[in-house]
Amino acid sequence: MSFLAPLFLLLAGAAAVPLLLHLLRRNVTTRVEFPAARYLQRAEQEHSRSLRLRNLLLMLLRVLLVLALALAAAQPFVAGLGTGHGATALAVVLDNSLSTTAVDDGVPLFDRLRRAARAMLLAAAPGDRLWLVTADGRLRSGTRQALLAEVDALAPLAGGGDLPLALRRATAAVQSAALPARVVAIASDGQRTSWAGAVRTGVSTTVYGPGSSPPANRFVSTAVAEPSRWTPRGTLHARVTTPDSTGYRIVLGDRTIARGAVGRDDAIELRVAPFERGWQAGRVEIEPDAFPADDVRHFAVWIGPAPSVSSMPSAGPFAATGLSVLVADGRVGAGSAIRIASADAAGSLPALIVPPIDAVRMGAANRELARLGIGWRYGRVDRAGATVKGARLDGVRVTERYRLIREGTSADDTLATAGGAPWIVSGAGYVLVGSRLDPSSTDLPVRAAFIPWLADVLSLRLGAPPGEGGAPIVAAPGAPITLPTGIDAFENASGVRRGVDDGRALAPAERGVWFMLRRGRRVGAVVVDSPADESVLERWSAEALASRLAGGDGRATTSPDRWIRDTYAAGTRRPAVTPLLALALLLIAAEAAAVRSSRSSTVA
Numbered sequence: 001m002s003f004l005a006p007l008f009l010l011l012a013g014a015a016a017v018p019l020l021l022h023l024l025r026r027n028v029t030t031r032v033e034f035p036a037a038r039y040l041q042r043a044e045q046e047h048s049r050s051l052r053l054r055n056l057l058l059m060l061l062r063v064l065l066v067l068a069l070a071l072a073a074a075q076p077f078v079a080g081l082g083t084g085h086g087a088t089a090l091a092v093v094l095d096n097s098l099s100t101t102a103v104d105d106g107v108p109l110f111d112r113l114r115r116a117a118r119a120m121l122l123a124a125a126p127g128d129r130l131w132l133v134t135a136d137g138r139l140r141s142g143t144r145q146a147l148l149a150e151v152d153a154l155a156p157l158a159g160g161g162d163l164p165l166a167l168r169r170a171t172a173a174v175q176s177a178a179l180p181a182r183v184v185a186i187a188s189d190g191q192r193t194s195w196a197g198a199v200r201t202g203v204s205t206t207v208y209g210p211g212s213s214p215p216a217n218r219f220v221s222t223a224v225a226e227p228s229r230w231t232p233r234g235t236l237h238a239r240v241t242t243p244d245s246t247g248y249r250i251v252l253g254d255r256t257i258a259r260g261a262v263g264r265d266d267a268i269e270l271r272v273a274p275f276e277r278g279w280q281a282g283r284v285e286i287e288p289d290a291f292p293a294d295d296v297r298h299f300a301v302w303i304g305p306a307p308s309v310s311s312m313p314s315a316g317p318f319a320a321t322g323l324s325v326l327v328a329d330g331r332v333g334a335g336s337a338i339r340i341a342s343a344d345a346a347g348s349l350p351a352l353i354v355p356p357i358d359a360v361r362m363g364a365a366n367r368e369l370a371r372l373g374i375g376w377r378y379g380r381v382d383r384a385g386a387t388v389k390g391a392r393l394d395g396v397r398v399t400e401r402y403r404l405i406r407e408g409t410s411a412d413d414t415l416a417t418a419g420g421a422p423w424i425v426s427g428a429g430y431v432l433v434g435s436r437l438d439p440s441s442t443d444l445p446v447r448a449a450f451i452p453w454l455a456d457v458l459s460l461r462l463g464a465p466p467g468e469g470g471a472p473i474v475a476a477p478g479a480p481i482t483l484p485t486g487i488d489a490f491e492n493a494s495g496v497r498r499g500v501d502d503g504r505a506l507a508p509a510e511r512g513v514w515f516m517l518r519r520g521r522r523v524g525a526v527v528v529d530s531p532a533d534e535s536v537l538e539r540w541s542a543e544a545l546a547s548r549l550a551g552g553d554g555r556a557t558t559s560p561d562r563w564i565r566d567t568y569a570a571g572t573r574r575p576a577v578t579p580l581l582a583l584a585l586l587l588i589a590a591e592a593a594a595v596r597s598s599r600s601s602t603v604a
Contacts, residue, residue: 088183090129103215104214135166185206190210211541224236230302231307232273242265245264281493298529310340378404391453396442396444476529487524513525
């Protein structure tokens with residue numbers, strides 16, 4: 001037995017009052033014999049035994065009445081006794097991830113899950129403690145009515161959330177409650193990718209699932225502009241995952257630039273030279289299906305004139321050859337706006353800078369770096385072999401490199417490392433490489449990645465307007481992102497703005513392209529799309545999910561009513577207030593009957 005209000009047990013001390021009154025009535029006063037009383041002595045002796053029994057019965061009834069009221073006030077819970085369900089600490093995990101927007105039997109699955117969660121909360125008793133946890137891990141506690149309002153206001157997320165995190169928070173909440181029963185009740189579509197990393201709860205767990213197979217799904221899995229800065233030509237690469245054929249449309253800004261049909265797992269490659277300029281938002285769309293949330297994928301691209309570049313002899317023949325390929329392809333133009341040169345001959349910025357040919361020129365190279373305001377210097381030579389990481393150059397081998405030593409605190413980026421140390425760094429108007437672009441120092445110039453890397457450096461890092469370098473940031477809805485310095489707002493293509501606090505931000509919750517603003521000017525873009533995992537709709541059955549989360553203690557069903565019964569059945573101790581109050585009424589009735597019987601006997 002347990003009590004919700006054990007302090008009220010102190011009222012049981014009042015049971016001594018009827019006992020005390022009974023004992024006081026037995027006090028014997030001084031006996032005085034007078035003639036009239038003798039006639040009553042015989043009658044009193046005849047009824048004394050029955051009177052004593054009635055008084056004892058009244059005392060017992062009154063003591064039991066006080067005890068019953070004291071116990072009822074303490075709100076006891078007793079195994080196998082009582083009405084309703086036991087006091088329960090209940091956390092309802094309502095899956096509102098993007099996958100629940102799939103249409104099932106003509107209705108979005110989320111609507112069914114929401115109705116089940118409402119019914120669960122409506123079945124709660126006043127003594128229960130309640131929480132609501134959603135797929136993003138947000139934990140809400142409150143009264144039944146407050147949580148019902150929360151459920152009504154919920155909308156599906158634009159991403160997958162973190163259901164294992166939601167489960168852990170729900171478990172911690174119910175374990176903190178000092179109630180006889182602790183239960184986590186989950187309403188979910190059971191998507192396998194969302195529950196792949198789930199852990200066991202350690203408390204009673206019930207699961208409600210749809211009990212049906214997911215609908216067939218077609219989705220746009222990728223949409224990438226290559227390069228991310230078109231000067232002005234570029235290529236859009238997209239892929240559609242579909243079990244059959246479907247139509248597609250490609251939109252850039254407000255203009256449709258391509259239409260077509262695509263078969264199973266076919267790739268889309270569109271070469272285009274649009275007339276738009278500056279940062280542009282684009283999207284790839286397919287025909288709608290039962291899961292429309294992934295029928296669109298977004299991309300962003302900057303479109304402008306090709307930068308003019310020249311390669312100085314000090315940069316070596318491989319740099320000149322790579323540049324000639326880009327000029328022939330129209331990716332860059334011949335000119336002198338950007339230089340590719342050794343550090344001792346750079347002369348001006350913007351420039352792609354490599355070490356000098358002769359090591360004796362290293363002093364002059366470092367003096368030139370200082371004159372140009374570059375916050376790095378060349379250090380000692382290192383001929384230990386190393387592997388490159390970063391800048392899409394993973395696996396490139398370096399056999400000779402100069403250590404890059406930071407000077408000052410200028411803002412810059414480490415684009416790639418070799419052996420864990422900086423190998424390619426970038427700042428305002430420069431990209432500095434720690435090795436010569438020659439096979440004797442690194443195999444980068446003879447790799448397939450060399451030309452794309454060179455194009456990115458010239459267009460993204462050096463050819464962009466000041467402060468606008470870099471590729472678009474790709475993020476899931478609401479994910480943490482790191483912004484360039486000075487970004488003060490986001491703006492989508494419709495002109496809707498979101499504020500940013502000191503460069504630390506979360507990606508907007510709405511999918512689409514959001515332009516980064518610096519003092520009202522577009523200087524970059526954040527592409528917000530749903531995670532690709534959300535498009536994989538394969539589900540765990542309710543039974544399989546319950547087994548993964550709770551082992552043998554889990555209960556699963558496809559019926560909302562059964563889910564509710566299973567959840568509240570976990571409270572084996574029932575509230576005994578109602579039976580105790582009923583007992584008190586019976587004791588009052590019995591006491592009243594005994595008093596009437598005693599008075600009738602006295603009158604007679």
